[in-house]
Amino acid sequence: MSASFRRISLRTLAAAALFLGAAPLRAQENPQGGLFERLNLDKLKLTALGASMGPVAPTGISPTTAYSVHADYGEISPRWRVVFTATYWGSRYRAEQVTRLANRLREQLHDTTGTATFDIGAIRVSDIAVGGDMRWTPRSGTVRPFIGGGVLAHVVNAEGKSISGTVIENALDNIALGFAATTGVDVTLARHLGFGLQGRFDLTSGVRYGSLRVVGTYHFDTAPGRGVQ
16 A cells, blocks of 8 residues: 555545534534434434544455544434444455456466466555444443444445556445444543444445454543543
8 A cells, every 4th residue: 555545545534534523513503304303313413533443354355454533423312322433444455366366367368378377466455434333332331332233335446556447446446335233342431531442344345344443532521421520
């Protein structure tokens, strides 16, 4: 992954964080939204911002580290809350996946000599996922386990010197909706600070992967389980 592309991806992630913090607020400004109110979405209020990171293991791709930001909009109903997230990771396809691709290409050619070779080289791949989760917390307090799931938009980008501008690159690039399941625990450390561990599994048509993340959260008001001091 080139340094310039990494800087662009991090800027994209930061922009997504700003969007996550602002978009639902604009929706709250319209008090006439009947469907919005019937779904209790009028209760959404930005209560916390945070970030997380941890190992991710996409199928067919070398393990790497995922970086994420999240915006917690509080409870939409008792024990249910809405959290918007944006995640980025970058890695490369495993060598065996590249070899399999080269073999598939060789099968499509009528090589009468049997000497045709393909030097595809490394293929880098990244994923930016933006969406929201619904999380159920069975109890309140300073230690709060949760389970949930959500829908995210994934932008998968593949690049490599040998595939640049080819149909292979077009086939590997993908923009699609995906689904995620998540579980974990949030712990209140101080009046405004929280810590957590989260396990996720994301599934989309382009890639699927599990991840384990360490989470840090800043609560604007008093954090759950802490009295006003």
